[in-house]
Amino acid sequence: MFNSYVETTLRYQPSKCINCEICIDVCPHGVFVPGKKAVQMAKPWECMECGACQLNCPTAAITVESGVGCAAAMIGAALRGKKVDQKEECT
């Protein structure tokens, strides 16, 4: 209750990982940690869906629905009956 941030859209397929560890470098919330053969997703609930790991992963092992997350723009889209998932513009 009163926590909308437990689940995120971050998905990781360790089988695709080549252990380059770029995701560890770019993540501002320490979601990924080093592993033996593949990077490990240690704290997925810390993800803020910035999309840095997805964009920088050379093997597309990580997917996340990233976006600006501007509440006003999303409310506006919802009120106009548009899909909230569309790329919205933040000011």
Added chain:
Amino acid sequence: MTISPTAVEVINIFPTSSKLNAGNTWDHIQARWGIRRGHHRVIPGLYALGKPQPTSPVFVTANYTLSFDALRSALGEMDAYILVLDTQGINVWCAAGKGTFGTAELIRRIEVSRLKDVVNTRILILPQLGAPGVAAYEVKKQTGFRVEYGPIRAEDLPEYLKTHQASREMRTARFNLKDRLVLIPIEFVHVIIPLILATIAMYFLGGLLPALAASMAIFSGVTIFPILLPWLPTKDFSSKGWILGMIVTLPFTLAMIFGNLGPGWWVHAGLALALQLALPVVTAFITLNFTGSTSFTSRSGVKKEIFAYIPWMAGLLGGGILLAISAFLVHTFGRT
């Protein structure tokens, strides 16, 4: 600084220094207060800090003065090149989210500035928060430059440059009291006109106490809320803000009830209850919007908040307004 008409012929490198002057400080104050928003820009291109050599490091940043100045002032006595991308005067993090601090602009800027002819190193140091816009492997493939993600904060660069390894601390986005305090001026500027209008309207509709209560509900959302953020109960910003709104409204509604215990007390009590229903919603709505200013709320989480709380907000606000109107009508026309 002007770009010479022969810019295409010669390699244009702007000189810069790590010293910030009074003009820079004044510019930063204006930026923080939202004055001349969108005008806090530096010319995109290649800059020389000190007396850089072809072997000097190259740092990349946005053409927002706060970003550019944070970088150059952190580098101190170092000789380096700074490649400024055209992010339309937006900071690194927000521009990366939009994609203007992005792979395409970085590749284009490397070519336009003829960086390959200026330096013989093939490494670019980018701020970590630029990563949501830049695919490092793509830059390497297309330009030969290897992107190295430095620390989140420019102030950590001297420490980072000793080993080119960033500690977990340097790599983690923080949102401490100082980070939150600097946001208060711009948050305040955003609500100043609604705040004044609401206060005046409430004064004529209900009197001094409702006017003060309304201004406090708005004011607390942009000032007390950022300060108390980590300590307000629950995780969602809407519920945090609603709780804060309940607390700041309560003294005013109690004063309205207990200050008018004579005949017709129920009119004041009804109005007080209406305020207690409606005003915390206003605070909650403001604080829900504050999610966009933090460094940790996810987009899907904000979306969940919107769908979970907006119907409740609308209901409470509507209920408060209906109650106020009823109390007013009964008071005006109900007397015999």
